[in-house]
Amino acid sequence: MSKMELRLAGSGGQGVILATVILAEAAVIAGKYTAQSQSYGPEARGGSAKAEVIISDDPIGFTKVQKPSFLMALTQDSLNKYGKNLPEGCIVVVDDSIEHIPDMPGCKVLTLPILSTAREKVGRAQTANIVAVGAINDLLHLVDHEHLREAVLSRIPKGTEELNMKALEMGMALNASV
Amino acid sequence: MPKRVLMQGNEACVEGAIAAGMRFFAGYPITPSTEIAEVSAVRLPQVGGHFVQMEDEIASIACAIGASTAGAKAMTATSGPGFSLKQENLGYACLTEIPLVVVDVQRSGPSTGLPTSPSQGDVMMSRWGTHGDHPIIVISPSSVKETYELAIRCFNLAEKYRQPVIFLMDEIVGHLREGIEIPENVETVDRPTVEHPTAKLAAYHVEPGQLVPAMAPFGHGQRYNISGLFSNEKGFPTNSNELTEEKMQRIMHKISDNYDDIVQVEETGLEDAEVAVFCYGGTTRAAITAVEEARAKGIKAGIFRPVTIWPFAERELDAVCKKVKKIVVAEHNYGQLLHEVERVAQGRCKISFIGKVNGTVITPDEILAKIEEE
Known part of the structure; x- marks a missing residue:
């Protein structure tokens, strides 16, 4: 991995930022x-909320995603809005609650139960973003799992460690692959 | 080893300010500067400082001026609409020589505009927003790391020159998160103070060789008057044309005579460049990528970036105008520093312009197209 441009989209409050x-x-x-x-x-x-992150081995000039290597959409609206003009080879993860998947030529489209895993297996709908983070890292091999765990723990409210670690594991357990 | 952390631009502004010695912040939250108030509210009490949320932007700058007068390094932060409101008191601080840092995280305007969208539309307001001739220092960062470092520089210049300094950020950098290394030690400057303040000292008396009058903090023995009217050396209003002339000359010259100390630029790849991209603040990031792509295509391009926006870096830009064929001015406005570039260039090189005012960012491709244009 030299440079990955990731875009995550969903509804405001889902935690994509x-x-x-x-x-x-x-x-x-x-x-x-x-x-x-x-x-x-x-x-x-x-x-709709859109958040982006670029991860690179080299210093980053332009800070916005231009040609996403990855898109995740958690809602139909956000997929409709951001699932357009994607570059060849872009990996697209859509939540399995999304009914209509538009044609995205040249993209590798993957359907994952992000929202339902959080709601039913983790037991808390609000952990969907952590489930997503686990699934994304497992799919794209961005960083070591240990680094990801440390990052999650540094950004969640105290007292929710166990719940969020479970969400992270559940995200990884989706065994996303393309 | 300095610690490497992920930080947002607005957060880095506060951390840099605290490292510089900021111990007072008064503000009224407004997107996209709100995190500066939020983080100040959390961090200042941890370092023995104070955070006050005031009823509006006018009161916020007034409060910060008061705190600075009492000896604290003080800051206020806002965005376009609030920056408009702060202008009157900004002029007051310029004339009365109160050290102060005013952050403006620019957003699309005019009026309430597009609150969450990037802009660089306040460049001329940062120079001439308050009425009357006045000295000003304006600095603009292009990365999270630089936001930290330049916040410190803003305070150091404010203290040294007893001068309000405007930290002109934009939404691109204010809301950007990047990894930065927090240095263990930073160099800080404190205002010249009065060692033994007594009631009889003339507060605005300048000793020969002194850059600015020594400033005794209010409440520490020296009683003096501060007025927004032109004043004598005791701080009381005067109609004397001689004293007015003297004061104006001194406050204007304390900045212009120290151009080399105040004006900073960053030049990248200009040694052999035929095309220079002129940019500043968050727009720089698109320019970096555009120039890399231009170089990859064999075009000799480079970047000229004023870090200090005002005073304008005319000496450095003059040297660039002598050697390049074209300057591409890229800024998120309808053309503000464009006119300064044209003034310095005096027709010696071609000037092309890319401005954006629709709330989206200027992209590397758009700058590259201007670089390649015949």
């Missing part, structure tokens, strides 16, 4: 260069 912050944190712990940013409307919940 925190998911990219955790991946960026893990990249820093792993000694890599990273640039994380986000865009969102003025509302705190609802609406």
Whole structure:
């Protein structure tokens, strides 16, 4: 891996921004260069949220994702909005609750039960972003699992360690592969 | 070994400010600067400082000026709409020579504009926003690391020159997270103070060889007047044209005579360049990638970046204008520093412009297209 450009999209409040912050944190712990940013409307919940993280072995110039190597969409709206004009070879993960998957030529599309795993197997819908982080790292081999665990622990509220570690493990256990 | 951490630009601004000695922050939250207030509220009490959320932006800068007068290194932070409101008191601090750092994390405007979108539309306001001729120092960072370092520099210059310094950030860098190494030691500057303050000292008396009057903190023995009117050396209003002339000359010259100390630029790949990209702040990141791509195509391109926005880096830019064929000015506005570049270039090289005012960022491809344009 020399440079990966990741874009995560969902509905405001699903935690896609925190998911990219955790991946960026893990990249820093792993000694890599990273640039994380986000865009969102003025509302705190609802609406669509987009967050990006670039992880690279070399210093990063432009800090925004131009040609995503990876896209994750957790809602139909966010997939409709960001699933366009993707470059050849882009890996796309869509939540299995999304009913209509548009044609994304040249992309490797993968359906994963992110939201239902959080809700049913972890037992807390709010952990979907941590499930996502586990699945993404397992799929893309961005950093060592140990670095990712450290990053998750540094960014979650005290008292939720056990729950979030379970979510992370459940994310990895989805055995995502392309 | 310095510790490497992931930090947001706005957070780095606060950490740098605290490392520089900031112990007072007053503000009124506004996107995209809000994290500066949030992090200050958490961090200042941890280092024995104070955070106050005021009722509005006008009161916030007034509060910070008051704290600085009492001897604390003080800062306030805002975005465009709040920066407009702060202008009157900014001028007050310029004339009364109160050290102060004012952060403006620019967003799309005018008015309330696009709160979460990037812009560099306040460049001219940072120079001329407050009425009347006045000295100003404006500095703009292009990375999280630099935000930390330049926040320190803002305080050091504010203290040394008894001068409000504007830290002109933008949404691109303010909301960006990157890994940075926090240095264990930083160099800090403190304002010249009065060793034995007594009521009889003239607060605005400047000793020969002194850059600025020594400043006794309010409440420590020296009673003096501070006025937004032109004043005599005791700080009381005067109609004297001679004293007005003297004061204006001194506060303007304390900045212009120290150009070399204040003005910083970053030049990248300009040694053999035929095309220079002129950029600053967050826009620099697109320029770095564009110039790398241009070089890969065999085009001799480089970057000229003023780190200090005001005073304008005309001496350094003049040297660039002598050797390049073209300057591509890239800024997130309708063309503000463009006019300064044209003024310095005086037709010696071609100037092309890329500005963006729709809330999206200028991309490397857009800059590259301008570099390649005949």
